[in-house]
Amino acid sequence: MRVGIGYDVHVLEAGRPLVLGGVRVPYDRGLVGHSDADVLTHALVDALLGAAALGTIGEHFPDTDPRFRGISSLELLAESTRLLEEAGWRVVNVDAVISAQEPRLQPHLRSMAEALAGPLRVDPTCVGVKATSPEGLGALGRREGISAQAVALLEPKP
Ligand code: MG
Numbered sequence: 001m002r003v004g005i006g007y008d009v010h011v012l013e014a015g016r017p018l019v020l021g022g023v024r025v026p027y028d029r030g031l032v033g034h035s036d037a038d039v040l041t042h043a044l045v046d047a048l049l050g051a052a053a054l055g056t057i058g059e060h061f062p063d064t065d066p067r068f069r070g071i072s073s074l075e076l077l078a079e080s081t082r083l084l085e086e087a088g089w090r091v092v093n094v095d096a097v098i099s100a101q102e103p104r105l106q107p108h109l110r111s112m113a114e115a116l117a118g119p120l121r122v123d124p125t126c127v128g129v130k131a132t133s134p135e136g137l138g139a140l141g142r143r144e145g146i147s148a149q150a151v152a153l154l155e156p157k158p
Pocket of ligand 1: 033
């Protein structure tokens with residue numbers, strides 16, 4: 001088996017949609033990025049690629065490439081799953097934690113796990129998504145951004 005870790009952070013800005021784990025979360029601010037800036041899904045992509053030693057999200061989906069402008073990060077996740085399966089692996093489970101001062105994410109966590117399970121090609125019971133508060137500390141505590149960490153476990157395809 002192989003384990004991978006991923007981390008990402010994006011800046012919050014007024015008037016943008018907030019997308020986390022493929023779910024549109026109601027809030028007056030959203031994350032800034034070339035794609036939909038889905039920080040949770042980006043952390044997962046890096047965890048998957050890292051576990052299979054297939055490089056990084058920046059290598060596979062460069063923010064200089066117009067193909068990825070405004071794209072749903074679930075598409076990047078689906079392509080990452082395809083890449084690791086091509087390399088002889090499949091996903092056993094993933095787990096992730098979002099750090100956000102606002103908004104309250106608890107009511108959306110189950111929807112995120114369900115949205116992520118499809119492109120990961122696993123059952124939603126194999127997708128852990130949690131949220132924690134930075135308790136007002138630092139840039140995240142000042143609501144200047146949102147970060148996410150993820151781990152992924154892979155096993156050889158039968
Ligand atoms: Mg990112």
